[in-house]
Amino acid sequence: MGDRDWRPFIYGGLASIVAEFGTFPIDTTKTRLQIQGQKIDPRHVELRYTGMVDCFVKTSKQEGIKALYCGIWPAVLRQATYGTIKFGTYYSLKKALGARRADGGKKQALKQ
Numbered sequence: 001m002g003d004r005d006w007r008p009f010i011y012g013g014l015a016s017i018v019a020e021f022g023t024f025p026i027d028t029t030k031t032r033l034q035i036q037g038q039k040i041d042p043r044h045v046e047l048r049y050t051g052m053v054d055c056f057v058k059t060s061k062q063e064g065i066k067a068l069y070c071g072i073w074p075a076v077l078r079q080a081t082y083g084t085i086k087f088g089t090y091y092s093l094k095k096a097l098g099a100r101r102a103d104g105g106k107k108q109a110l111k112q
Contacts, residue, residue: 005092005095006088008087008088008090008091008092009084009085009087009088009092010084010088011087012083012084012086012087012088012090012091013079013080013081013083013084013087013088015083015087016079016080016082016083016084016086016087017076017079017080017083019079019083020072020075020076020079021069021072021076024068024069024072024075025056025068025069026052027075028059028067028068028069028070028071029049029052029055029056029059029068030052032048032049032055032059033049033051033052033055036048036049056068
């Protein structure tokens, strides 16, 4: 087990986490735009934003940059597990299948 390459798992998890931190404010503004104007909750009946940029700027000014990252930790946990498994498994299987194909090609060449 000591000869396994854990780098794809580690790098995949870290890349997913960094990507989540970069895209989470966009997701937050998208969600705010989606819920505005709904009739069910009286807090959201009024249309407060005219678009993504307007929502981003108003939220940053009125509530602070921190509001754009409200609720990020569950998303980071999800990306840490999902990204680690997805990227690590993909590159490990790719490497294993590549080695297997290379060995198969050598065996066929020896038969001829």
